Structure formats: C-alpha cells, structure tokens
Amino acid sequence: MKKEPLVSIICTVFNKEAWLCQTINSFLAQETTFPIEILVIDDASTDNSRHIIERYVKQYPNMIRAIYNEENQGIAKTWVKVCQYAQGKYIARCDGDDFWIDPLKLEKQVTLLQNTPHSKWCNTDFDMYNEHGQLISRAGFSSGTISLADTYEKMLATRGFTMASTWLVERDLMLHVNSMLDLETSDDTFNLQLDLFQYTDLTYLSEATVGYVINQGSDSRPKDFSKVEQRFNRLLDTQKEYLDKYPNGNKRVMLDILLERNNRYELELTKREYGLAKIGIEKVTIYFSNDTGEFSQENTVQYPLAKRDDITIKLPKGCTKIRVDLSEQASFYAYVRLVSCLSGTTILPSFINGVVIGEAYMFPQADPQLIYDIPKEFGDELILHYMAYSVDNIQSDDYVAKVLSQEIFELKMKLKELERLRIQVQQQKDIIEHYRKQKIVKRLYHGVGKLLKKMINVFRRKK
Template sequence: MKVSVLVITYNHSRFIAQAIESVLMQKVNFEYEIVVGEDCSTDDTRKILIDYQQKYADKIRLLLPEKNLGMHRNFVNTLQACCGEYVAILEGDDYWIAEDKLQKQVDFLDKNLEFTICFHNVIIFHEDNQYQPYLFLHNQPPVSYIEDLLIRNFISTPSVMYRAGLVDNIPNWFYEQGMGDWIFHILNAQYGKIGYIDKVMSAYRIHAEGVWSSKNRDWQLNKTIKMLDTVKSNLDGQYEEIIDRAIQFYSQHLLKLNSIHQGTTSKFTTNLPKHLELKDINFIVFPDWNQEEEHLYQNLYCLVRLLLTHPENNRIALFIDTTKISEEDANLCISSILSNLISEEQLEKNKNINVFLVGKLDQIQWRTLTSFLKARIVLDSENSDALLTSGTEIIPAYTVNQLIEFGLIFIGSAKPYKLNIGCGNVRFDGWINIDIEQNYKTVDLVCDARQKLPFDDNSCELIYNEHFLEHLTLKEGLFFLKECYRILKPEGILRIAMPSLEYVVQKYMSDDWRNQEWLKYPEYQFIKTRAEMLNISMRWWGHQWLYDTEELYRRLTESGYINIQEFAWGKSNTPELRNRETRVDSILICESQVLK
C-alpha cells in the first residue's frame, strides 16, 4: 500500500461527504486506502460513513469505537491502523480541491528521500462567509527544518503527508495538549527535512463547531505556550533556545491581546518584581555601562527627556537594564539625570516619573516583561549580552530619532500623523498602522475605528483605508467619515479604496460576468449564476454597505469634505498616497480634502 489517507471525524455530518469525495476524486498511479476514525458522533456522521464504506468497500476502512476516545486518542488509534508507506491527513470538516494532490506529494517524497514531511498551501474560508477566503501561506520557502517548525506551525493539517513509521511510540504527554497536529509535525521533523509544494490543493474550513478554529485567540495562545513548554522539556534540551524565543513571542501576543480585555493579565504580572510598574506604553533600553561616562549620560538624558516631557508621560514607562552595573551606581546616574531635567525643564517635582531599573530577572520574568513592551529603544552603545539573554530582540526596535520622526503611538512630537486604518496585514512604514485585531508584524495601534478615534483634532495630515468602509453599516460609516474629518488638519487628505457597487452591477448585467479576478480562485468555482455572484458580492466577507461613485461622493460631502476626486489604482497627486493599493478589486478609489 503506497498511501493511507487518515481521516478523523466527530459530528461532521454536514461536511464528511465532501471530505470523502475529495479523496475519492484523486487521480493516482498507485494504490491508496482511506482509514476513517469515527469517534462516536451524536449526529449522522457514522451513518453517512457506513454508506460510503459499503459502496467503496475496497477503498474505505472504518474504525468505529464503542465509546468516544477524544480527538488525540482517535488520531493515534487511526494512525496505528494505517498500512501505507506514506500517511496523508484529512479531518472530516476539511477537504481537498486538487485531484492530483496525492500524486504530487508521493512523487516528491519518492524522489527526495531526505525529506520526512511534504505539505502545500491551503485556502482558508469561513463557513459563515463573514470574511473573504485567504491563502494560509505567502512566500513559504521550499525547504524547512524542525527549527522553523518550533517557532510557528506553518503546516496546515489537510495539506500534510508523512513517511510512515518514523514515530512508533506516541509519548503520553501528547494526549494532554490542545493541538496534536503541530506536535506530530515536530515529532516527524526530527528525522528529516520538510518539503513545500507551492500549490493550493486543500481547503481549511473555519466554523462554529471547529475544535481549534472556534476558540478565541486568548485560548489558542495559552494552549500554544503550554504546548511549547511541554515540547521543550521533552526534546532533551536540544532546541531550548529556539523554543524559549517562540514562547516569548506568543506570550507577547497573548498579553497584548489580554490588554484589550481588562483584568485578564494580573496572573502574569505577579511574576515581576514589585518595583516594576507597567504602564500603557512600555519601553526598554540596554545601556553599555562600560562606555565613556559623558556619552552614556547624554544618551540616557535625551531619551528620558523625550519621554518625561511628553504630555502623556503618565502613560509611559521606561525600563533600564542594569545587569552590568551596581544598583547604587545606576541609581546615582538616573537620579542625576532626573534632577537636572526637573531643574532645566522646570518640571513639577511631583511629576510622574516612570523610570525603572531592571536588575537580574529569571527567564519567566523576562518573558513576562517582554510581553508588555511596546519596543526596545536603540542606543549608540548597548549591552549586547544582556539584550540576547533577555530575549527582547523579538520586539520592535527604534532609535530615539525614529520615535520622534514616526510619532510612534503618541510618542514624540512628530505631528501631523499619517494613519493607515484597517491595515490588516499591510504595513506602511512611517505611518501609524491601525486595526481592530492585533498583528505583531503590522499593527501599531489596536483600535475599533467604529468608535471615537484616539487622536486630537487637526492632528493628522493623511488617512488611508483599503477595503474597510464597506464593512461598516451606513451609520457606522458616516460616523467614521466625520471622525476622520475631525482629526485631519486643514487641507488634510482622506483616501478611500474599495470595491465598486457600480462595477459589480455592470458585471451582473454583462455576459462577461465571469471575467473577474476573484472568480478565478478555486474556492469560487461553485458560483454558477450571475445572481449568485451579485449576492455574494453584496453579502459575504462582512460587507455591510457597498458604494458607487455617486453614493460615496454624497456621503463625503455630507461629512464636510471638499475637492473630492476619483483616482486610478495606485495613482495620486500626493506622492505619499501613490502605489498604496494592494487589492486588485479596489475599483472605486477617491481622495477628499478637509477645509476648516
């Protein structure tokens, strides 16, 4: 037997037929079997599978335990029943979309004996159509290693194929974890390379009953951190440093997320020394205390002055590493700086001074503190040893000049601001990138733009958003336009890029309605009629109110904007607004000015 397709399923009656059919459609030049572990579903999943097994008795083997095993034990039980040289995984709520998927993966593993895992790209879609489908991977390298896999799980379950028999004994701790697939990838990756085929051949479904996808991000991150801690203690210390960095990364995500939901972070802060007071915005520096005293003083003086004289200094804390200096000497230096600043800047003596000395911390304490840090501030001369030990190299790093130049979340005096609102995965350097969801790589400020924007009147010169306004109700959209008007300075510009209602209707009326970029994607091949296309364009992906040129101009005018002008994709009279679009279906693009 060349390939065993391992299918585990529980209460997937709505999806299981599609999953099985997607395996049966495979065109291959070898023998394969479908081994299904049906874990005592309470719906019709078992009945559907029995019907399939009777119809394809030579192809499908059913494992029907008498009592529910749980996901991980069901997986292992099914794995042990597989007879193939290779094992491909498919959960009952996902499916394959390429009929040559198995053949391509077998060809790869047959040809490349040093590889133990082969996987490919996946399209991810939400069953409720609240969000547009998207690809799981971008720019994934063709070869990866266990070290890469320990940092993040880039292998989607319906895409993976393993060489069988490499992991004979599943460790007991496997059954206690929240994510079995990632662990099983890691266990197999100990024995060889990981190969990537750059083709979309599976679909991963996010739905309300999904074991993983239905959980909130807080739960997922907690399970990830717990899993990595367990893996670390069971891999004989081989990859300890890499796993520690990964844990710090996910801890930071968790704590940033928790900061949105007040009261959920106290369990973490108890790890820190009591004298360290966390604020809304926390920075850290690692001075080289061995450098020339005058140079060290000037570096720290400029930095402390910038933060201390900021109008919102009560929200800002600066943590200074002191691992290579005595606490007494560090206190003398900082006290001198603060004393001179109070005198020279004529500051109140009781003004909030949130400068804290960080001595020796253990790993857990560093991990906790790092999770609260907005950024590391880079000095001319740094204690590189302390920096590496702390693990804070994973957070953003800025020079003092960059803080001033970028106006990073109200730090410094670099007004007027430039805002990229609803940025998602698209970051504009030198702008404040805003989204409702935290994204470590792209988002500077987590903010619900349906509410009052946290910027002063007349504080911004440019505001950009792409595929954002149509996701707001009309009432929310009007409020957003007026908020943008409030914070834009006179002659400031708002640029909006979005799908066009006029374009969609024109396509609906045309015999050429299928000639649209998004309709070429595999996941939309089910669309059979122009009416279906029109309804999906209006209702899917969280769309609330689509605009044509007339409607957008009307609403902008109602909100006070002038000089409203339509532009082509990537074009603008303002250099900083050129080539900003990333979505090919951004058809309606206009700019408008504020006159006050």
C-alpha cells in the first residue's frame, strides 16, 4: 500500500524548457527517510515544457503528478490552484528555473521544523547562478549579497527576500495564507511572506541548499523601464495595503529601517555626483618596500585622487621599490610620470597591470597598479605627476572615449599611409626585378652570340 507523502514538492512552470530537467532531477535526487510527492503545474507554456513534464510523469508515475493550465493564469492563480492537490503535511516550493543542490535539503528542513515547535515555516541559504548555469555567488544570505528579511517589519519596509525556492511550510498554513492572496498581485511571494509572518516565525537554515537562477528574461526583471516602473508602483500599493491590513506592526522598527536605507541611498547618490572617476573619493595609495622588497598596508601613504596632481614622495630609508595604486577602480590617464628630483630622470615602471598607449596609461580593470624600481642614484625624493582623462563629460575634449577614438583614427590613417608606401615599395621592387631580368636576358643573348662566333671560327679553321 502506498504511503501518504510527508512532503509535497510543488514546482510552477511557465516556459522553463531550458532549466526544467535540471530542476526535476534535483527533486528526484532527494534522499529522505519519509515519502515525498512531486507536483508540477504548467501554466500553458508555449515552449517544450509540457512535453518534458509528460515524459517525467510517464517515467515516474508513482512520484510525479502533473497539472496543466490550458490558458495562462499567471503565477498567483497557478500557485493557489496547485497547492490544493498537495497531500503532504509540508509543502516545499521551487520555481521551474531554480534547482536544489543539497540531496538532504528536505531531510534537514523537516528535522529543523520538528525541532522548532513554534515555527511552521523555514528557509535556507542559496547559491546564485546566471541563466547559463554559471555560478555567480555562494551563500547569498550569509555573504551579504542579498539581505534576509526574517521579520514582517523588514519584509514590508524593504520588499525583502526569503528565497521562495528554499521554503518548507506546513500545508494547512500555506492553504490558509493562499486563501487571502490577491490573485492580481505583481509578486505572489511578497504577499505570501507578509501574511506568513503574521502566523509563524521563520526558521532559517544557514546552509545553501538551492541554486537560484537569475533569469534576465523573467517577469521580476523586465527590460522595459515602463514595466519596471509599473511593477514597483504595484509593490508600493501592496506595502500601503498591508500597513492597513496589519495595523499592529511595529512602525518604529520599520521607520528605523527606512531611515537607515534612505541615508545609505543619499550617500550613494552623493558619490555619483563625484562622477564615475570618483575624483575626491578614491585614493592614490603609494606602497614602500621593506628591507626584503615586499609591500604591506602598514608602510603606505595616501592622497585623494585628483583630476590632475603632482605628488612629492619621500622614500623611507632602505626603500628601493614603490608601488602606486591609482585608485581602486578602472581608470584612465593622459600621462603618469615618476620623476627623480635629484637627476630629473623620468623613471619607467618595471610592472604595470594596464595598457600604455604613447604617454597614456589605460587601466580597464579594477585596482590599477604600477611598480617602480628606484636605484639609489635617483635619490630619495620623487615627484609623481598624473592627469586623469574625463570619464563623465562626453562633451569634454579629454573624454576618454573621444581621446581613444582619435588615437584609433590616427593609427588607422598611419596604417593606410604605411600600406600605400608598402605598395609603392613593392612596385619599385617589381620594376627593378623586371629590368634585372631583362639585363640577364641581354647578357645571355650576347653570350650566345659570342659562342656562335667562336663555333664558326672553329669550323673555318678546320677548312
């Protein structure tokens, strides 16, 4: 006799053909001490998703059940519908493009909830992947890549995130919360989370059990700005609705969260006023070598990054090498010169992690560095001269793209001139070769004539 499942895995699908096999296989790979079932609902996909689901149902008829919407219903209606079919005590959610990376995910979460009687809902950490399956970031919550909204106040104030594909929720609670869901909402998980927090604490497992796929074509990441604006405005409406729906929420906590966020945003906006180059924010850091020729953070001096500057550098005793970090981000300079005050000599770098074009120094990657060897003949006082290209003002004459475009244009013109000269030289060579061959033929002709005369003379003598 078939045992009732303890956990119902629910997977919602709409045009997830590219990821669906990986997703379902990750369910099948779960190792549990209890029975499970897999419910997959297809919301009228227009790709091959339905055929993939049918193939898995045929292969695993006792484990996988499928539900098909003949017309697209949207995620909220689809979620509410499929949950009605769940038979387990718990519902585990996973979207059709995410996948589970820990075969013990369900076992760990069931144990966690059984050992936490006050909680009926748990989630876990997760790893992040792009839509091509490449790992972007490990442990999204623990690393701080994304903040975990583990209270109602955080969720409402920040439109937070608990990673729905990691959820395990008691079925009865999920059905109750589903009954309150606005079926026209722009993000079903936002509403669901806000309501879940009213009935239970969220218990968090700090292990990554899910691969979260950041799909740039998904509904939550529209490329059209008008759709982004529409989505944000609808989320704002939801936030306002829930302020009235649950008036006993701790508004002071929410206000503190919003004030701190506003302060961070103000700081970020202020930084942007300094431009992409972050003139005045970034630092020029000069490292001095120790007796063994190594660099350390303890032996440095710093200066604010300027558009143009002349920095006097006094070498510590025994220093024979310096490293210059021109900010911590990609940057571009019309010139960078290190000059000995004693001899007036311009010292060339022994190492650079950028590209030199004439006098210009280009650092397309972060953390631009130059290392200079300083023989004692150059003395212990140097001057670092530099001037940064503009990366913000497209109208300025030293806008880096404009300068590089001009450089490329001039190089192309020089290449054309060189090609013209090469053709002329080749033509001259061809002419010379032509005359050289003619001269050889003429010599051969004269040589043959002389030989014939000699032969005739020989015959004459024989007579």
